[in-house]
Amino acid sequence: MSAANTKLKGRKIILHDMSLRDGMHAKKEQISVDQMVKIATALDEAGVPIIQVTHGAGVGGNSLQHGFAPHSNEEYIGAVAAKMKQAKVSVLLVPGLGTMREVQSAYDHGARSVHVATHCTEADTSPQHIAYCRKLGMDTTGFLMMAHLNTPEGLAQQGKLMESYGAQIIYITDSAGYMLPEDVREAIARLRETLKPETEIGFHGHNNLGMGIANSLAAIEEGASRIDASVAGLGAGAGNTPLEVFAAVCERMGMVTGVDLFKLMDLAEEQIVPMMDHMVRIDRDSLTLGFAGVYSTFLLHAKRAAQRFGVPARDILVELGRKKMISGQEDMIIDTAMTMAKQRGLLTEAAVG
Amino acid sequence: MKKIKCALIGSGNIGTDLIYKLKRSTVLEPVWMVGIDPASEGLARARDMGLKTTAEGVDGLLPHVLEDGIQIAFDATSAYVHAENSRKLNELGVLMIDLTPAAIGPLCVPPVNLREHADKLEMNVNMISCAGQATIPMVYAVSSVQPVAYGEIVASLASKSVGPGTRANLDEFTYTTSDALVRVGGARKGKALAIINPAEPPLIMRNTVSCLTDDEPDQKKITASVLAMIKEVQKYVPGYRLVNGPDYDGKRVTIFLEVGGLGDYLPTYAGNLDIMTAAAARTAEMFAEEILAGKIQLKPTAVEAA
Numbered sequence: 104m105s106a107a108n109t110k111l112k113g114r115k116i117i118l119h120d121m122s123l124r125d126g127m128h129a130k131k132e133q134i135s136v137d138q139m140v141k142i143a144t145a146l147d148e149a150g151v152p153i154i155q156v157t158h159g160a161g162v163g164g165n166s167l168q169h170g171f172a173p174h175s176n177e178e179y180i181g182a183v184a185a186k187m188k189q190a191k192v193s194v195l196l197v198p199g200l201g202t203m204r205e206v207q208s209a210y211d212h213g214a215r216s217v218h219v220a221t222h223c224t225e226a227d228t229s230p231q232h233i234a235y236c237r238k239l240g241m242d243t244t245g246f247l248m249m250a251h252l253n254t255p256e257g258l259a260q261q262g263k264l265m266e267s268y269g270a271q272i273i274y275i276t277d278s279a280g281y282m283l284p285e286d287v288r289e290a291i292a293r294l295r296e297t298l299k300p301e302t303e304i305g306f307h308g309h310n311n312l313g314m315g316i317a318n319s320l321a322a323i324e325e326g327a328s329r330i331d332a333s334v335a336g337l338g339a340g341a342g343n344t345p346l347e348v349f350a351a352v353c354e355r356m357g358m359v360t361g362v363d364l365f366k367l368m369d370l371a372e373e374q375i376v377p378m379m380d381h382m383v384r385i386d387r388d389s390l391t392l393g394f395a396g397v398y399s400t401f402l403l404h405a406k407r408a409a410q411r412f413g414v415p416a417r418d419i420l421v422e423l424g425r426k427k428m429i430s431g432q433e434d435m436i437i438d439t440a441m442t443m444a445k446q447r448g449l450l451t452e453a454a455v456g
Numbered sequence: 457m458k459k460i461k462c463a464l465i466g467s468g469n470i471g472t473d474l475i476y477k478l479k480r481s482t483v484l485e486p487v488w489m490v491g492i493d494p495a496s497e498g499l500a501r502a503r504d505m506g507l508k509t510t511a512e513g514v515d516g517l518l519p520h521v522l523e524d525g526i527q528i529a530f531d532a533t534s535a536y537v538h539a540e541n542s543r544k545l546n547e548l549g550v551l552m553i554d555l556t557p558a559a560i561g562p563l564c565v566p567p568v569n570l571r572e573h574a575d576k577l578e579m580n581v582n583m584i585s586c587a588g589q590a591t592i593p594m595v596y597a598v599s600s601v602q603p604v605a606y607g608e609i610v611a612s613l614a615s616k617s618v619g620p621g622t623r624a625n626l627d628e629f630t631y632t633t634s635d636a637l638v639r640v641g642g643a644r645k646g647k648a649l650a651i652i653n654p655a656e657p658p659l660i661m662r663n664t665v666s667c668l669t670d671d672e673p674d675q676k677k678i679t680a681s682v683l684a685m686i687k688e689v690q691k692y693v694p695g696y697r698l699v700n701g702p703d704y705d706g707k708r709v710t711i712f713l714e715v716g717g718l719g720d721y722l723p724t725y726a727g728n729l730d731i732m733t734a735a736a737a738r739t740a741e742m743f744a745e746e747i748l749a750g751k752i753q754l755k756p757t758a759v760e761a762a
Contacts, residue, residue, distance in 0.1 A: 166647055167608045167666045167708065199650040202627045224654040225615060227623045252654075411705075427655035434610045434664035438712045441700040453679050453702060 110324075112357035117329045119153040119305070120146050120346060122375060123183075124195055125331075125338035127159035128400045129383050132170040136182045142374060143183040146334070147190040149366035151346075153216050153242075154190050155331075156183050159339065159400065160431075161195030161220070162205040168433050169200075176205070177212045184213025191215045191242065198228045200431060203235045216242035218274065219265075222429050223253040226261040233268040244305060244329075245270035248430050251281040251396055255293035262294050272303040272329060277318060278400075278430055280311025280340055280393040284321040291325035305329035308344045310336055311393025313385060315344030316352055323358070335371040337379065340399025341389035347371050391417045395424035404433050408440035413449045459485040460744040461525050463517055463550070464507075465541055466532035467491035467498025469619045469722060470555055473729050474530055475505055476720035477737040483744040484737065487524055490517050514541045521548045527747065527754055528740050531556055534621050535628050546579050549756040551743055553736050554582040557625065557632035563640050565592045566738045567688035574742050579757050581739060584636045585629050586728035587611035587648055587663065589735045590696070594665040594711050595641030597685035601677045606668040607643030609633070612651040614658035617726035626650060643667065661715040661727035662699075669707050678702055682711055692738045693717075693731050695724065 123139050139156060146154050157176040158164030165171050172179075176194070184192045193216035194209045195201075206217060217236045221229050229245065236243040245265025247258055262273035275290050282290075287306065294304055306322035308315040308331070319330045332349050336342025347367035353360050385393075388406065392399055397420050405423070409416040419440050428435045444450035462484050464471045471489065478486040489502035494511035502509050508524075510516030520526070529545050530553045531538050538558035545552055554561060561580030564573055565588065573581050583589065591609040598604055611633075622629060630648050637646025653659050679702050689696045695716025703710040715727030722729050746752040 166649065167606075167668070168610055168649055168664075198626045199630070199652065202630055204627075222652065222654065225623075225652050227620070228626050228652060230624055231627060427653065427659070429651065429653050429655075431649065431651045432610075432612060432653070434666075434710075434712070435612070435662070437703065437710065438662075438664065438700050441703065441712070445700075453683065453698065 109357065114323065114358045115328065116323060116353055116358050116360050117152055118346060118350065118360050118362055119155065119193065119329055119331045120151045120333065121155055121331050121343050122333040122337045122346070124155035124157055124159060124161070125343055126333055127157070127172065128339035128403070129337055129342065130378070130380060131403060132158055132172040136174050136178055138378065139179050140182050140186055142370070143190070144186050145366070145370045145374065147187050149370065150362045151190055152361065153193050154183070155193040155195060155218070156180055157194055161197055161201050162209050163201030177208055180209055180214050181212040193217060193242070195220060196232055196236070197221070197431065198232050203232060206232065206236060207239070210239045210241065214241070218244045218246040219270065220246035220248050220276070223247040223250045223258060223261060226264040229265060230268040233265060233270050237269040243270050244272040244274055246274045246276050246307070248276045249278045249398065250275045250290060251277065251279055251286065255289045258290050259293040259297035263297050266298055266302050272305050273298060274305040274307050274329070275322065276307040277309055278398050279396045280309030280314070280399055281396040282318055283314060284317045287318045287321040288325050291322045291327055295326035303328050305331065307331035309339065309393070309399045310341045310344060311385065311389050311399065316349055319344050319349060320352070334367060335375040336383050337375050338383065338399070340392045340402050341385040342383040388416045388420065391420045395421050397424045398428070398430045400430065401433065401436055404436045408436050412440040412444040414440050414443045414447065418443065457482060458748060459483055460527050460747055461485050461487045462740065463488040463490060463526045463529040464532065465490040465514060465517070465529060467496050467502060468532060468621060469617070469729055470532035470733060471530070472498050472501055473721040473733045474532065474736065475502060475507065477733050479505070481737060481741055483741050483748060484528070487526060488517055488520065490514060514544055518544060518548070521545070521550060526550055528553065528743065530736055530740070535625065542580050546757045549754045551754050552580040553740055554580060555732060555736055557585060557628040558582065559584070559632050563636045564739055565589060565596070565640050566692065566735050567593050567685065568596045568640055570739055570742050574746055577752050579754070583732060583736050583739070585633045586732040587629070587650060588633045588636045589731045590661070590663045590713065590715050590728070591665045592636055592641045593685045593689050594682060594713070595637055595643050595667060597681040598667045598669070598678055598709055599642030601674060601681050603670045604643040604667045605670055606645045607637045607641050608647045608649070608666045609637065610649045610651065610664045611728070612653055612659065612662040613728050614661065614725045615652050615654035616658050617661070617722055617728055618652050658723070658725040660725045663713045663715065665711040665713065667709045669709060671707070673704055673707060673709050675704050678709055692734045693727070695727055696731070
């Protein structure tokens with residue numbers, strides 16, 4: 104049977120693995136160094152060109168706000184980088200959380216690529232960081248999170264800013280898994296018109312509405328050449344675009360990714376799925392994220408707050424969406440749960456002791 | 457009643473808001489506004505409000521310091537130029553209130569340690585950051601009850617309230633605030649996180665303060681200490697409010713705050729601006745009261761160039 108769509112035949116796509124960074128969220132930040140090295144080695148052997156590692160919130164991520172991983176970011180980066188035969192190790196840097204000192208340390212331990220991430224309207228909080236990563240010689244991406252909260256033109260202008268700071272790649276990041284293929288198409292098309300031809304474009308999806316693959320294809324059709332994905336979808340919310348599935352689709356469509364599909368399938372089946380604490384899938388709560396436009400990482404935090412304060416996770420997530428909370432505002436999950444619990448007579452105000 | 461004359465350096469959000477705060481003071485009088493762009497909106501506004509202005513930076517102010525009797529200056533420029541501004545003004549006997557993250561002088565959070573600085577007659581005091589002013593009183597309220605191994609704060613700011621200076625220098629904000637959680641708040645280790653949220657209508661400034669205590673938290677004492685400290689801060693920032701907590705989860709104590717501003721220069725959501733300018737004004741007032749009472753006298757000091 105021939106591929107239905109041949110217009111993408113021959114297109115070269117760089118797959119950027121997220122299992123060991125976004126996947127940390129799905130594991131409550133508890134992947135060990137040994138597990139990370141084992142999985143990264145398998146990804147390297149399968150030909151995946153860039154592998155993101157560390158705490159789910161990136162460099163500087165270890166905190167009460169985002170949880171503590173069992174090892175320092177430097178330990179993960181150093182251990183993985185030492186084993187790579189062809190893959191580059193990448194990290195995430197969110198200004199306001201991570202700093203230049205921390206990205207320098209990540210570089211010193213072997214990181215050579217970076218997503219510098221801001222909310223989709225706040226690119227101007229990243230000039231120092233992007234310039235610094237470029238100075239280090241890192242493959243530097245400007246990563247516009249929660250992209251559904253900005254217009255295509257707004258995103259293009261924010262991407263242009265990041266490009267002016269030195270970013271070589273601009274990503275549209277659907278952190279809430281809320282975007283539909285048409286939204287992605289318009290955003291990427293506008294970005295492609297606005298950026299310099301040599302600036303690459305990427306897409307990072309979450310599968311909360313089951314759109315991970317469709318959105319990634321829409322992005323490629325409009326000019327994206329880098330796609331973030333996770334093996335078996337291991338990532339926040341209902342997970343990222345599943346890497347092995349997307350690789351199969353690319354192969355059917357004649358796109359060139361350089362990865363070994365069967366090795367990725369085996370990795371998904373034999374290592375990633377068995378290590379999941381919960382099945383990363385579209386369930387009631389992760390679907391709520393995609394439907395209400397809520398940051399995917401909020402999922403497990405909301406479930407815990409639901410247990411503590413007796414307010415259902417779905418109610419908390421819908422309220423967070425209504426209040427327009429963005430990435431990094433995990434503290435507002437407990438706050439919102441407490442406020443709702445008070446309204447429902449489940450909790451009383453602090454009084455002078 | 458006689459007032460102490462003040463100069464404001466930097467004509468952005470902070471400098472402009474300070475004009476309103478100083479105009480209300482019974483002991484401070486804003487006289488000069490210093491900028492670097494003759495076309496700046498901030499300088500025009502300052503002129504409209506009756507201040508003298510210069511667009512030549514601090515050097516444009518220096519010749520007027522003695523004749524206009526300037527005794528206190530507020531620096532709301534950037535960490536990079538603050539040291540030089542401070543040196544030049546200290547040499548003329550002007551006390552410097554530093555609102556940049558430069559932090560070359562001791563760190564000041566009024567309800568925690570202002571008295572100490574006034575007694576020592578410090579010629580440069582640093583106001584840390586808006587998040588520091590909003591959260592350090594809470595860390596201190598907990599650490600004064602029992603030892604705090606780790607203090608972490610998350611400040612959520614409305615996008616419209618964050619000026620270009622802060623945006624371009626987020627790391628300095630992070631470093632200065634984290635350091636102050638330890639040095640002033642009393643935690644053994646500190647970490648500060650900043651979130652800039654563009655929601656419309658803009659969200660009011662929120663701060664979440666988490667402390668990890670060494671032993672089980674004494675809930676009754678900590679809650680009382682936190683509520684008492686909130687009253688202290690409310691004396692100069694009336695919109696400082698406990699929304700939730702203290703929440704006790706094992707050894708973690710979490711306090712959820714909201715900071716509403718007075719709505720002087722920016723609307724009330726920009727509590728981050730207010731808590732910084734109100735704390736700076738409160739600090740200057742304490743020194744001014746002492747000067748007016750003849751208890752302290754500012755003297756020219758030679759400061760080594762940084």
